[in-house]
Amino acid sequence: MKDQRVRPAWPRLALGALSGALAGFAALAVAELVAAAARPQSSPVIAVGGASIDTTPAAVKDWAIRHFGTNDKLVLQLGILAVLTVLALALGVLAVRFRRVGAAGILFFGIVGAAAAVSRPDSTGLTDALPSVWGAVAGALLLYVLAGRLTTVRRPATPASDQETEETEAVPSASRGWDRRGFVVAAASAAAVSASAGTVGRSLNASRGQDASASRKRVLLPSPASPAPSMPRRAGLRIPGISPFVTPNNDFYRIDTALVVPRVDATAWQLRIHGKGVRHPGVYYFDDLLRRGLIERDITLTCVSNEVGGPYAGNARFIGVRLADLLAECGVEPPSRGGAADQLVSRSVDGMTIGTPVEDVMDGRDAMLAVGMNGEPLPFDHGFPVRMVVPGLYGFVSACKWIKDIELTTFDSYDPYWVKRGWARKAPIKTSSRIDTPKPFARPTAGPMMIAGVAWAQHRGIDKVEVRIDDGPWQEADLAAEDTRDTWRQWSLPWQATKGGHTLTVRATDRTGAVQTDQRTRTIPDGASGWHSVVVAVD
Numbered sequence: 196m197k198d199q200r201v202r203p204a205w206p207r208l209a210l211g212a213l214s215g216a217l218a219g220f221a222a223l224a225v226a227e228l229v230a231a232a233a234r235p236q237s238s239p240v241i242a243v244g245g246a247s248i249d250t251t252p253a254a255v256k257d258w259a260i261r262h263f264g265t266n267d268k269l270v271l272q273l274g275i276l277a278v279l280t281v282l283a284l285a286l287g288v289l290a291v292r293f294r295r296v297g298a299a300g301i302l303f304f305g306i307v308g309a310a311a312a313v314s315r316p317d318s319t320g321l322t323d324a325l326p327s328v329w330g331a332v333a334g335a336l337l338l339y340v341l342a343g344r345l346t347t348v349r350r351p352a353t354p355a356s357d358q359e360t361e362e363t364e365a366v367p368s369a370s371r372g373w374d375r376r377g378f379v380v381a382a383a384s385a386a387a388v389s390a391s392a393g394t395v396g397r398s399l400n401a402s403r404g405q406d407a408s409a410s411r412k413r414v415l416l417p418s419p420a421s422p423a424p425s426m427p428r429r430a431g432l433r434i435p436g437i438s439p440f441v442t443p444n445n446d447f448y449r450i451d452t453a454l455v456v457p458r459v460d461a462t463a464w465q466l467r468i469h470g471k472g473v474r475h476p477g478v479y480y481f482d483d484l485l486r487r488g489l490i491e492r493d494i495t496l497t498c499v500s501n502e503v504g505g506p507y508a509g510n511a512r513f514i515g516v517r518l519a520d521l522l523a524e525c526g527v528e529p530p531s532r533g534g535a536a537d538q539l540v541s542r543s544v545d546g547m548t549i550g551t552p553v554e555d556v557m558d559g560r561d562a563m564l565a566v567g568m569n570g571e572p573l574p575f576d577h578g579f580p581v582r583m584v585v586p587g588l589y590g591f592v593s594a595c596k597w598i599k600d601i602e603l604t605t606f607d608s609y610d611p612y613w614v615k616r617g618w619a620r621k622a623p624i625k626t627s628s629r630i631d632t633p634k635p636f637a638r639p640t641a642g643p644m645m646i647a648g649v650a651w652a653q654h655r656g657i658d659k660v661e662v663r664i665d666d667g668p669w670q671e672a673d674l675a676a677e678d679t680r681d682t683w684r685q686w687s688l689p690w691q692a693t694k695g696g697h698t699l700t701v702r703a704t705d706r707t708g709a710v711q712t713d714q715r716t717r718t719i720p721d722g723a724s725g726w727h728s729v730v731v732a733v734d
């Protein structure tokens with residue numbers, strides 16, 4: 196039998212693509228609205244994004260951090276939206292001929308989003324599937340209706356029979372063979388409804404964080420029972436271009452896997468301490484912590500993903516509860532005194548797990564559950580209401596933000612998040628130094644200038660910094676006064692710059708006498724090593 200269908204002409208295919216895009220937009224808008232009303236983390240874009248962060252090989256993630264820095268998450272979300280747009284356009288074109296198939300395609304992606312949301316580590320159950328499901332149903336219906344307008348013949352004589360048919364009838368003329376008015380009305384109303392769903396979702400989302408913001412504003416940090424040793428006046432050099440000794444909160448690097456920054460209401464927060472060898476498991480509330488004698492310390496944090504010369508290190512004044520005291524109260528003993536657990540696993544509200552040696556947090560160093568940073572409650576980005584900070588260890592093995600649970604266990608029996616992805620179980624911070632000024636490829640004029648930067652070897656302390664110009668001898672730099680061995684030290688070296696290209700290289704020696712190695716290693720598995728060099732062209 197001869198096929199009586201009219202092949203859809205390209206303008207209709209284009210309108211099909213438009214329908215697909217509108218349906219995809221509607222699906223996402225409805226999903227965002229439902230997610231905003233329920234839980235922002237259950238939005239399909241966030242869930243799929245989170246799942247892709249967790250399954251990205253360490254090398255790719257490292258590459259993304261290197262190229263996009265802290266914008267990596269934005270790039271990921273834009274990438275997901277780009278992929279969804281292409282899929283939606285394709286489904287729209289498909290729907291011009293097979294509208295059930297097009298609609299089913301949207302439902303299929305809804306199922307993918309729902310599965311991702313339900314299987315996230317911080318999922319609160321099957322209800323996390325709802326945003327994807329409702330979004331997909333809305334998108335599928337819309338595509339079905341729009342594609343219907345594109346394939347329906349409107350019979351002028353009987354307007355009542357505005358009944359959809361699956362393209363089975365021959366149409367008099369391809370250009371007149373579809374319901375223009377119906378399409379325009381449906382498309383315009385869909386766009387309007389989606390836009391308002393998006394707007395309502397936004398404002399819902401904004402108001403959701405209000406309890407958390409209000410609880411943060413109400414926090415009054417007590418003055419510490421044990422204040423930070425007074426910072427030597429000469430800890431901060433006044434050299435243009437050098438990293439300030441204290442990193443302001445707004446400039447402090449942020450590294451985490453959270454696509455939506457958790458906004459935790461401090462009044463509803465609690466921390467559980469339990470596990471192997473915990474004789475008195477405990478639950479602590481935020482106010483409990485504030486009522487204890489707090490310690491205040493300057494501590495330099497460093498990310499293991501920091502490349503040689505990279506920006507992921509910052510120094511802040513933290514205030515919080517000494518972790519060893521809490522653990523002792525719960526009856527925990529370190530392994531060296533016969534304790535059963537050698538690994539402390541901290542869990543965050545967003546499902547992160549971080550493993551820290553129990554011995555390290557109980558060896559007398561200022562490991563703490565921090566509640567404040569540089570004189571204010573922790574910023575949301577940096578873990579409000581409570582995070583862990585352990586001097587001397589990279590953040591991925593110590594600095595759990597938005598912490599809610601501490602479990603004592605063993606390294607043999609449990610691998611936390613990063614270890615499962617190929618990073619080291621234990622990772623003390625490597626002795627490092629960085630040239631802050633001059634910047635790479637700077638073009639200073641010949642004459643006197645300052646070479647300056649920072650060096651860190653947390654919990655060992657920096658003893659010496661040396662700078663080499665081209666292949667010259669190592670020259671000892673001037674060190675700013677040491678605040679504590681848990682903080683970085685600024686250094687500087689005056690230089691008579693001569694015309695031409697020069698390579699400046701820096702290396703540090705820590706207080707154990709170990710000289711920073713020139714052996715270059717990658718950041719994976721336990722941190723980059725090697726000397727930082729800067730090439731300049733002096734005019």
Ligand SMILES: Nc1nc2c(c(=O)[nH]1)N[C@H]1C(S)=C(S)[C@@H](COP(=O)(O)O)O[C@H]1N2
Nearest residue numbers: 448449450451452498543547590591594596
């Ligand atoms: N909940 C949670 N805590 C986390 C992380 C994370 O991804 N999620 N990243 C860790 C890493 S790798 C580092 S380097 C520090 C960074 O802390 P900052 O963002 O406050 O600088 O947080 C640590 N704590």
Ligand SMILES: [Mo]
Nearest residue numbers: 498499590591
């Ligand atoms: Mo990190």
